[in-house]
Amino acid sequence: MTDTAKEHMVMEHLVTLTYHERLTENLNRYADNLLEGRIIGAKCPSCGRVFVPSKGYCSLCVVPTTEADELELPDTGIVTGFTIIAPVNYYGQKKTEPFVYASVLLDGADTTLGGMDITGVAHSDLRSGMRVKAKWKPRGERSVEAMSNRGWGGFGDVVESFEATGEPDADEEAFKEHLF
Amino acid sequence: MPAAKSTRGDIAIVGYAQTPSLRDANPSEVQLLVPTVTAAIEMAGIGRREIGFTCAGSCDYLTGGPFAFVSNLEAAGAWPPISESHVEADGAWAMYEAWMRLQEGDIDIALAFGSGKSSPSNPAEVWAQQLDPYYLAPLGVDPVSLAGIQARALLDSGKATEEDFARAVVNSRRNAASNPNAQLRDADASVEALMAQPYFRAPLRKHDCPPISDGAVAVVMARGDRARELCARPAWIRGMDHRIEAHQPGVRDLTSSPSTALAARKAGYDGGPLDVVELCGTFSPQELILLDALGLSLDGDTKVNPSGGALAGNPIMAVGLVRIAEAAARIIDGSANRALAHATGGPLLQQNLVCLLEGE
Ligand SMILES: [Zn+2]
Numbered sequence: 001m002t003d004t005a006k007e008h009m010v011m012e013h014l015v016t017l018t019y020h021e022r023l024t025e026n027l028n029r030y031a032d033n034l035l036e037g038r039i040i041g042a043k044c045p046s047c048g049r050v051f052v053p054s055k056g057y058c059s060l061c062v063v064p065t066t067e068a069d070e071l072e073l074p075d076t077g078i079v080t081g082f083t084i085i086a087p088v089n090y091y092g093q094k095k096t097e098p099f100v101y102a103s104v105l106l107d108g109a110d111t112t113l114g115g116m117d118i119t120g121v122a123h124s125d126l127r128s129g130m131r132v133k134a135k136w137k138p139r140g141e142r143s144v145e146a147m148s149n150r151g152w153g154g155f156g157d158v159v160e161s162f163e164a165t166g167e168p169d170a171d172e173e174a175f176k177e178h179l180f
Numbered sequence: 181m182p183a184a185k186s187t188r189g190d191i192a193i194v195g196y197a198q199t200p201s202l203r204d205a206n207p208s209e210v211q212l213l214v215p216t217v218t219a220a221i222e223m224a225g226i227g228r229r230e231i232g233f234t235c236a237g238s239c240d241y242l243t244g245g246p247f248a249f250v251s252n253l254e255a256a257g258a259w260p261p262i263s264e265s266h267v268e269a270d271g272a273w274a275m276y277e278a279w280m281r282l283q284e285g286d287i288d289i290a291l292a293f294g295s296g297k298s299s300p301s302n303p304a305e306v307w308a309q310q311l312d313p314y315y316l317a318p319l320g321v322d323p324v325s326l327a328g329i330q331a332r333a334l335l336d337s338g339k340a341t342e343e344d345f346a347r348a349v350v351n352s353r354r355n356a357a358s359n360p361n362a363q364l365r366d367a368d369a370s371v372e373a374l375m376a377q378p379y380f381r382a383p384l385r386k387h388d389c390p391p392i393s394d395g396a397v398a399v400v401m402a403r404g405d406r407a408r409e410l411c412a413r414p415a416w417i418r419g420m421d422h423r424i425e426a427h428q429p430g431v432r433d434l435t436s437s438p439s440t441a442l443a444a445r446k447a448g449y450d451g452g453p454l455d456v457v458e459l460c461g462t463f464s465p466q467e468l469i470l471l472d473a474l475g476l477s478l479d480g481d482t483k484v485n486p487s488g489g490a491l492a493g494n495p496i497m498a499v500g501l502v503r504i505a506e507a508a509a510r511i512i513d514g515s516a517n518r519a520l521a522h523a524t525g526g527p528l529l530q531q532n533l534v535c536l537l538e539g540e
Contacts, residue, residue: 024206
């Protein structure tokens with residue numbers, strides 16, 4: 001077989017799949033509140049665990065949660081787990097400098113917010129248990145457009161970062177069940 | 181290891197639940213599942229932790245996210261860890277796996293569920309991806325066009341007419357009128373009115389095609405005496421079998437379904453009397469092809485699709501298991517003693533599953 005013939009064995013087949021959906025009622029309320037600078041979660045009526053954001057049910061008790069179970073949480077908490085990513089130049093990557101990807105456990109919550117930037121501290125000084133507080137974007141710059149029903153990216157684009165407060169670190173007991 | 185005692189004919193459906201078939205459900209797929217799985221478990225009268233095995237069926241292409249199926253498992257209550265599995269297929273295949281697992285003989289209760297939301301995506305885009313990637317997927321052949329080719333082949337073969345298509349739809353719409361879970365209902369449907377409708381994708385009219393649906397369904401199975409304890413009249417699974425044909429529709433006779441006929445035989449259906457058949461014909465010509473494969477007709481003694489069938493509500497990935505749940509419901513409520521349910525997967529009835537259910 002000649003090289004030319006081999007070239008013709010390659011077929012390009014690009015696929016685009018488009019999905020349109022509304023946020024679930026629980027996420028819709030969560031998103032509206034984030035735009036106002038408030039973080040709400042849902043407290044399981046059975047076990048009392050607080051999910052942020054609400055899933056619309058407790059995944060441990062398998063009971064639905066409703067608007068009546070929702071409550072406002074403070075915008076303070078602790079870093080549970082983190083990684084520092086040195087970006088490579090793949091398609092869609094806009095970052096050029098190393099950045100933090102941290103999970104934050106808000107005070108009073110039982111689930112973490114993932115993928116948060118942590119500022120006010122050198123990367124080399126980042127620690128699990130470090131106390132942080134949300135640094136909100138100005139009201140007009142907050143966006144929840146990237147939020148989806150799928151569990152990834154559940155915080156929209158409403159804060160610049162979570163900033164280290166300088167308070168003493170939380171004890172390991174506070175986060176050892178929440179590292180991810 | 182001692183040879184396991186065969187318990188094949190000794191497993192029954194003792195609980196079931198489904199959501200209504202909805203055009204555009206706002207809750208997430210797992211939010212649809214949470215109350216549905218709970219209701220099936222409550223109907224069975226068991227504790228969640230009594231379930232020895234759980235199997236789920238769904239499709240990540242429909243949900244629109246990799247590993248989307250993982251969160252569906254939360255509806256089963258997966259902490260502390262449970263023994264479970266998932267099939268990227270209709271919940272009927274999840275039930276088949278759970279039924280096989282029960283035959284091992286070491287557990288008494290299994291749960292199967294299926295779920296899907298077709299509303300967020302474009303079915304013509306999504307379902308082109310299940311075709312072969314060299315010839316058909318790049319053409320973007322969509323389900324309605326494929327079904328149109330099948331319908332044309334059926335007309336050309338002389339096995340059916342467009343009026344026959346309409347008769348299947350009338351049967352569906354009228355039966356669905358008394359089914360609160362159905363999406364398309366019309367107690368006054370008539371062949372004349374349907375035939376007056378314009379073609380949608382000739383020779384198919386819009387009503388020959390299924391609606392776009394969101395929904396979920398769950399089924400609880402139990403073995404032997406445990407089933408008799410839990411349910412006054414369990415729906416015994418006499419047999420369940422699935423068979424597959426060539427993937428490429430172009431190499432098949434699209435006007436017949438030998439895999440359905442074979443699956444029915446292997447499931448123990450001997451052609452004897454049936455009170456009810458629930459078929460997953462998602463286009464009206466397919467319902468006729470399936471009836472023919474089973475030796476049945478719309479005019480016979482067997483009640484065809486008393487729920488309205490897939491033409492009245494098509495929550496893909498749940499719709500097949502809904503057929504089994506509907507058939508089981510008729511055994512459990514005493515209105516039928518022998519029922520056959522069917523589920524399908526792949527393009528144009530490529531793969532077919534048959535479940536034969538009986539009262540004691
Ligand atoms: Zn709970």
